[in-house]
Amino acid sequence: MGIAMTTVRAVNGLTARWAxxxxxxxxFSAAGVWxxxxxxADGAEGAARAELAETLGLPAGQATDAARELLAAxxxxxxxxxxxxxxxxxxxxxxxxxxxxxxxxxxxxxxxxPVGDQQVLDAWxxxxxxxxxxxxxxxxxxxxxxxxxxxLTMRTQWLSPFHEVALETAYEPWAAKPRLGLWRxxxxxxxxxxxxxxAGHVTELKVLGNNALDxxxxxxxxxxxxxxxxxxxxxxxxxxYAVVPGPRLPYGNVGPGLRVEKVRRTRPAPPSLEVTxxxxxxxxxxxxxxxxxxxxxxxxxxxxxxxFSGISDLPLAIGSAEQSTMAKFGALGFEAAxxxxxxxxxxxxxxxxxxxxxxxxxxxxxxxxxxVHRHTRLVLTAGWVTDPLPFPExxxxxxx
Numbered sequence: 001m002g003i004a005m006t007t008v009r010a011v012n013g014l015t016a017r018w019a020x021x022x023x024x025x026x027x028f029s030a031a032g033v034w035x036x037x038x039x040x041a042d043g044a045e046g047a048a049r050a051e052l053a054e055t056l057g058l059p060a061g062q063a064t065d066a067a068r069e070l071l072a073a074x075x076x077x078x079x080x081x082x083x084x085x086x087x088x089x090x091x092x093x094x095x096x097x098x099x100x101x102x103x104x105x106x107x108x109x110x111x112x113x114p115v116g117d118q119q120v121l122d123a124w125x126x127x128x129x130x131x132x133x134x135x136x137x138x139x140x141x142x143x144x145x146x147x148x149x150x151x152l153t154m155r156t157q158w159l160s161p162f163h164e165v166a167l168e169t170a171y172e173p174w175a176a177k178p179r180l181g182l183w184r185x186x187x188x189x190x191x192x193x194x195x196x197x198x199a200g201h202v203t204e205l206k207v208l209g210n211n212a213l214d215x216x217x218x219x220x221x222x223x224x225x226x227x228x229x230x231x232x233x234x235x236x237x238x239x240x241y242a243v244v245p246g247p248r249l250p251y252g253n254v255g256p257g258l259r260v261e262k263v264r265r266t267r268p269a270p271p272s273l274e275v276t277x278x279x280x281x282x283x284x285x286x287x288x289x290x291x292x293x294x295x296x297x298x299x300x301x302x303x304x305x306x307x308f309s310g311i312s313d314l315p316l317a318i319g320s321a322e323q324s325t326m327a328k329f330g331a332l333g334f335e336a337a338x339x340x341x342x343x344x345x346x347x348x349x350x351x352x353x354x355x356x357x358x359x360x361x362x363x364x365x366x367x368x369x370x371x372v373h374r375h376t377r378l379v380l381t382a383g384w385v386t387d388p389l390p391f392p393e394x395x396x397x398x399x400x
Contacts, residue, residue: 002376003024003069007034007070009057012234016235018225020227024226025282027325029381031379032340033295036340040065041063044308054294076100083151084149085106087107087117088109088147092314101174108124110146114141121147121149133326138341138343141319146343149342154380158209158210162183162275162277162330162331163183163184163331164331174278179390180279181278182277182330189245189246189247192361196253199220200228202229214372215372219257222256233370249359257364260355266380277362282326282327282385284325286323287321289321310352316335316345318343321341326338367386
């Protein structure tokens with residue numbers, strides 16, 4: 001099943017806007033939030049419905065169908081697992097039309113005991129993320145009437161693995177202690193390219209996975225912000241910028257961290273692309289209500305009255321909205337997970353006679369990444385790397 005381009009643009013648009021208000025060293029998933037906002041919009045009324053529709057980039061009346069289509073398409077992607085869950089108190093009567101828009105096996109029960117209910121929600125989280133995340137990011141109270149949650153987990157192995165090396169970098173915070181670098185060489189030059197944006201140049205490297213789940217690494221000029229770099233990555237996916245690919249790059253320093261040069265070899269060799277980057281493993285938590293305008297929740301968080309008459313006759317407001325995310329990039333592959341929950345309350349001299357071209361790409365200072373489904377260009381997770389993994393003091397076991 002495919003995804004409508006309008007939905008892809010809407011989800012990726014939320015990714016770009018979220019990047020614009022994010023701080024360094026983070027990972028997040030708009031694809032994990034968007035379906036939940038869509039279901040909430042379908043049941044909302046008044047200003048809350050209008051704000052949610054604006055955030056979604058779709059009319060509220062189309063939201064449930066788009067969310068259902070998105071979740072089904074993501075569920076059919078190799079290497080990607082998704083789930084949606086709903087838990088309500090037995091006393092909360094849902095409108096049949098709204099509940100019918102959810103997966104048939106999604107509905108569970110809240111007993112009203114915050115500790116016991118949290119254990120049930122945590123168990124669902126562990127199961128749905130394969131243990132990558134162990135706690136449902138929700139604030140439960142005795143007044144919690146409903147919890148609506150999504151889980152997204154992606155795993156991919158690189159088509160061309162990296163070699164683990166000690167990172168060499170002039171970026172002082174990373175050079176202060178040994179970092180675990182990743183290096184590989186390839187003859188496929190068009191995996192790298194440069195775009196010229198109003199905020200500056202950005203170097204993009206596509207690291208391809210074996211199941212059409214890829215990670216795009218993005219390095220901007222040193223004065224560019226997280227939002228500008230990741231926003232450029234989203235714009236590249238949408239075709240808004242023309243990428244100058246590796247084979248068409250001139251000689252010299254042609255982009256951030258990117259150099260094209262003639263090199264001498266002892267034997268004939270094709271042009272090559274040498275990549276240096278870093279291994280990272282990061283976790284982040286997000287309180288979506290602190291960014292209520294971004295997520296269209298300004299009115300919906302007002303607990304003095306109800307905003308979701310399309311969900312239930314009982315007045316409901318959003319009491320908590322949180323996301324827990326993780327991402328791990330290594331020599332062999334990448335994995336990421338995100339769980340989002342809304343709680344409603346109340347890298348002798350030889351005879352060098354041969355000359356060839358070498359492109360060197362170094363992601364050796366803070367950079368961004370987008371985890372992308374290759375065919376739809378849907379961004380599944382996004383992040384900004386500021387603290388790579390340390391270089392192991394006593395070596396490591398070969399994971400293969």
